[in-house]
Amino acid sequence: MRIEVWSDVVCPFCYIGKRRLEAALKEFEQADQVEIDIQFKSFELDPNAPVNSNQTTNEKLAEKYGKTLEEAKQMTANMTQQAAEEGLDFDFDRTIPxxxxxxxxxFQRAAEQGIGNKVSEQLFHAYFEAGKHVGDRSVLKEIALQAGLSEDDVKAAFTEEKYATAVRSDEQEAGQIGVQGVPFFVFNRKFAISGAQPKEVFLQGLQKAYEEEKQAPAFESIGDKDTEVCTDEGCDI
Incomplete structure (x- = not known):
């Protein structure tokens, strides 16, 4: 079973949704009967955002949604509470837009090296819980080395065009399949879940994908199934 997840590292509901999917996987009764491949995909909520902002997260939210600063703080307090229910310790007073x-x-370089999911997790943690500047290349290098990448990997990520192309490709693909916001979860290219839905919804998605995968033939037959064929036992004559 393949689960593709479009997300951005500064998206709170992406981190919360990731935890809810993981919780669902722990309770999925058929987990030992199917190989589950989770693939994270790139999605930038604000491609034009500056690397260095003079606004706090609450100030940015207030401006974006036309709220007062106190209303924005209540919004982040609500997200912090939701995160806490999933075992996450958000600190919006420290997050750096x-x-x-x-x-x-x-992340794309890490995925190529087989540790994309690990780096994705560490990026989320760095931004929401550790208050690190995930737009700063020195911080990203530190995260990469801790995850098991080399200095050459880090250099390649920032200098080789194919990783920028991979980001844009993920985003283009998201547009083609109708992704308008993240997180967005796609199961076997058949079923989708939008947003940080409750664990029970993810369990439903897993079950539905499992049942469809188990019942569906590898190919849909077209034409007469009794037409003459040859096998290792001989040919129909």
Missing amino acids: TNTFDAHRL
């Missing part, structure tokens, strides 16, 4: 393009390029 930034551009995430370099973070996504680093």
